[in-house]
Each structure stands twice: as structure tokens, then as C-alpha cells.
Amino acid sequence: MDEKKIEVLVCSGTLCYLMGGSELQLLSECLPPDLRGKVDVKGSPCLDFCNHPKNGRPPFATINGRCIAQASVSLLIAEIRKEIKG
Ligand code: FES
Known part of the structure; x- marks a missing residue:
């Protein structure tokens, strides 16, 4: 079983x-x-995503290194669930 945290x-x-x-x-x-x-x-x-328009709009976060643009609490929770499902 993978105990590694997101x-x-x-x-x-x-x-x-x-x-x-x-x-x-x-x-x-x-x-x-x-x-x-x-x-x-x-x-x-600063994660430096804001300096490159191709990354989308702030605010930014990463989930296991994957850039998430226009992050909100609900979007991040949804993306964390995707990450867990794999
Ligand atoms: S302030 Fe630069 S990526 Fe957030």
C-alpha cells in the first residue's frame, strides 16, 4: 500500500x-x-508560474509538482481526489 502523501x-x-x-x-x-x-x-x-502567461492565471499551486492555475480550495480538493485515483 502506498502511504506516500500528496x-x-x-x-x-x-x-x-x-x-x-x-x-x-x-x-x-x-x-x-x-x-x-x-x-x-x-x-x-513565488513558484515563478506568474512570469509565464502560458501557465494561466494566478493564484497558482502545485499538486505533486503539477501546476494548477486559478486555484481555489474546491478546485484543489477536486484535483487532490484525481491525484489519489491516479
Ligand atoms: S506569485 Fe509568482 S507564482 Fe505565485
Whole structure:
């Protein structure tokens, strides 16, 4: 059984923070009970996605290294579920 946690990095750089990333800082508290303990949420300085328009719009986060644009708590929870399903 794979016990490895899903790694979520939430950008706390200025642009992402101003574009709605502030709510993402609360992600670990907003996780549904079945996801708790399976996800490792960390804040990160600017992930540099904001400097490349092809990445989409801020706020950004990554899930196991995969860039998520226009991230919200509900989008990240949905993406974490996808990641768990594989
Ligand atoms: S401030 Fe978030 S990617 Fe740059």
C-alpha cells in the first residue's frame, strides 16, 4: 500500500496572494475528513508560474509538482481526489 502523501504547494507570492491565494493558505484546515492525513500542504514563495502567461492565471499551486492555475480550495480538493485515483 502506498502511504506516500500528496504534496501540495500553495504559492504565497504577492501576485498569487492578491489574486485570491490568501484563502488557499487555509487549505489544510478545509480538507474533508477523508483527505486528512493524506495530504501535505506547504506554502511556497513565488513558484515563478506568474512570469509565464502560458501557465494561466494566478493564484497558482502545485499538486505533486503539477501546476494548477486559478486555484481555489474546491478546485484543489477536486484535483487532490484525481491525484489519489491516479
Ligand atoms: S506569485 Fe505565485 S507564482 Fe509568482
